[in-house]
Amino acid sequence: MEEIIRIENLEKSFDQLRVLKNINLNVKKGEVVCIIGASGSGKSTLLRCINLLEEPDAGHIYFKDQDLTDLSTDINVLRENIGMVFQGFNLFNNKNVLDNCTLAMTAVKKMKQAEAEAIAIRHLTAVGLKEFIYADSRTLSGGQKQRVAIARALCMNPEIMLFDEPTSALDPEIVKEVLDVMQRLANEGMTMVVVTHEMQFAREVSDRVVFMDQGVILEEASPEQIFTQPQMPRTREFLSRYL
Amino acid sequence: MQLKIHDAATLRAYPQHAWFLGWLFALLDAWLLLISKGSFTLSIYNRIPMILWYLLLAAAFAYIPFSAYAHKKKALQKWLHRYFIFTLVFFGIVLLDCGIARFIQLFIQSIHAESNPEGFVPSMIYMAYQSRATYLRGISGTLQVSLIGTLCGFLLAILLSFLRIQVPDRRDADSIQILKLIGQSFAKTYTTIIRGTPMMVQVLIINAIGFTLARMAMPNAPISEVNKIWSFFLASAITVSLNSAAYLTEVLRGGVESLDKGQKEAARSLGMTQWQAMMKVLFPQAVKNSIPAIGNEFIINIKDTSVLTTIGFFELMFANSTISGTYYKGLEVYLVTALIYLLLTYSITRLLNYAARRLDMPASRGIPSSN
Numbered sequence: 285m286e287e288i289i290r291i292e293n294l295e296k297s298f299d300q301l302r303v304l305k306n307i308n309l310n311v312k313k314g315e316v317v318c319i320i321g322a323s324g325s326g327k328s329t330l331l332r333c334i335n336l337l338e339e340p341d342a343g344h345i346y347f348k349d350q351d352l353t354d355l356s357t358d359i360n361v362l363r364e365n366i367g368m369v370f371q372g373f374n375l376f377n378n379k380n381v382l383d384n385c386t387l388a389m390t391a392v393k394k395m396k397q398a399e400a401e402a403i404a405i406r407h408l409t410a411v412g413l414k415e416f417i418y419a420d421s422r423t424l425s426g427g428q429k430q431r432v433a434i435a436r437a438l439c440m441n442p443e444i445m446l447f448d449e450p451t452s453a454l455d456p457e458i459v460k461e462v463l464d465v466m467q468r469l470a471n472e473g474m475t476m477v478v479v480t481h482e483m484q485f486a487r488e489v490s491d492r493v494v495f496m497d498q499g500v501i502l503e504e505a506s507p508e509q510i511f512t513q514p515q516m517p518r519t520r521e522f523l524s525r526y527l
Numbered sequence: 528m529q530l531k532i533h534d535a536a537t538l539r540a541y542p543q544h545a546w547f548l549g550w551l552f553a554l555l556d557a558w559l560l561l562i563s564k565g566s567f568t569l570s571i572y573n574r575i576p577m578i579l580w581y582l583l584l585a586a587a588f589a590y591i592p593f594s595a596y597a598h599k600k601k602a603l604q605k606w607l608h609r610y611f612i613f614t615l616v617f618f619g620i621v622l623l624d625c626g627i628a629r630f631i632q633l634f635i636q637s638i639h640a641e642s643n644p645e646g647f648v649p650s651m652i653y654m655a656y657q658s659r660a661t662y663l664r665g666i667s668g669t670l671q672v673s674l675i676g677t678l679c680g681f682l683l684a685i686l687l688s689f690l691r692i693q694v695p696d697r698r699d700a701d702s703i704q705i706l707k708l709i710g711q712s713f714a715k716t717y718t719t720i721i722r723g724t725p726m727m728v729q730v731l732i733i734n735a736i737g738f739t740l741a742r743m744a745m746p747n748a749p750i751s752e753v754n755k756i757w758s759f760f761l762a763s764a765i766t767v768s769l770n771s772a773a774y775l776t777e778v779l780r781g782g783v784e785s786l787d788k789g790q791k792e793a794a795r796s797l798g799m800t801q802w803q804a805m806m807k808v809l810f811p812q813a814v815k816n817s818i819p820a821i822g823n824e825f826i827i828n829i830k831d832t833s834v835l836t837t838i839g840f841f842e843l844m845f846a847n848s849t850i851s852g853t854y855y856k857g858l859e860v861y862l863v864t865a866l867i868y869l870l871l872t873y874s875i876t877r878l879l880n881y882a883a884r885r886l887d888m889p890a891s892r893g894i895p896s897s898n
Contacts, residue, residue: 337792337795337796339697359698360795360799360800361798363795363796363797363798367796368793370792370793372787373789374789376790376793376794377812378808378815388797391799391803391807392797392803433793437796437797440797
């Protein structure tokens, strides 16, 4: 399988604090990788480095053989192919749901408005929000907002989707509707890297689980392996509540 | 004296200690009657018939059960209610007769006086009325320059704040980085200088520069010709625009930086460039959030344009000086001018607050002041 993301010797510090220490990670096409770990372990930072929302201090990140850390790479072009879904949804407040989705298509991909709207409506229907197309994004519930965010990212037709704790800000009752969308996405073969605390989801949907602790990848294995037979004591300690 | 309140309607329409308020009103009535020089409607200076007349009117009102639920209440409450209405009406009539009507009488007398009256308030009224054309011209000047200055300043501020928030990125080409740095430094310097100097000095400088340039363009023309090109209005409008631009730049910059960081991150994650994210997501929101501040700037300008009188621009302060010089009176004229300023700022504040509420935006509390 083709390798989409290759991370080599990644280092990232915030002031004096080393948040990522010598990270090495590969993601293959079609794989669903879940990154789990305690707060402050560097999971979100690692994810945000992949689409360069955080600039690494050292190391390399290759997206299909293009080095993101090279200063001459046009990051905007690469970001078209990397979709990101945030914990706080981050829908554009000055636009309604449909415009949220079409904005990037018309501005970045220079599509015609009608064509962009057709694609947006298709994705919004797929996540179950067909009735909310012209709604003001502020009137939606958290789960609906997150589904719009997922549809918005999918409208750009990315090759990989990054999810930064997508359900952490949601009520437990509506977590399911977002996870269902993500599961369907995984079944359709989308490459996904998900930072999550939803262990059930990680267990059922992911191909590989990565456990991070204090800036290093402590353990990396299949979900069955990690959840039934964690090797490292820290992993056992973290998963003790879920095992 | 504890009264049983049966429901909210009773509470609203019928204060708990009506008897206390009743006595308060009675005292106020007595005071007004004592200080007033008489009744306007009766035009006799005999107090007792007047008082009897008022008492009769008040009693008539109090006895008419114009509240539907009055018959439902206990006798004591009903009488207390009546007593309260009685004193309220009595106070109202006295206020109307001895207070407001007398003021109107004074007002009309002052307006139609043949020369400047001796008394303080009559003099104020007389001078204000006689110079209403001058005042109007002053108000027009003030409002024109404030409005144009605020609007042009806002447009300039959009440009300046855009320059101000540029951050040279490692990934930009060197030429772009240099341009960003120059733009940012220019915006910073500009706002520092303008915010660090009083508008009075600024208008003197701009007027002098403009005048000199106009003189150079037409060397032999008389001053009146030069004034046609470089008028005081032009100097004032330019000054206020440049001034407001500096302050509004900071407002807009704050507006952009106070936005949730996620807005920018989401835009960039979708592949939008810095410029696209600014123009399509961040700036529209920042401008919309800053509209109350722009309204405030307009009101602040109304007050601050008073310094433009130093170059001879005909606005409200200039009108003030003109009228004061015409009548050789000081305090009376200044108070009228102050009242006009207050009227302008207060009414426009209320108007803007009303518009803000209608458009679902935050309204300011009180009259805005410059910080």
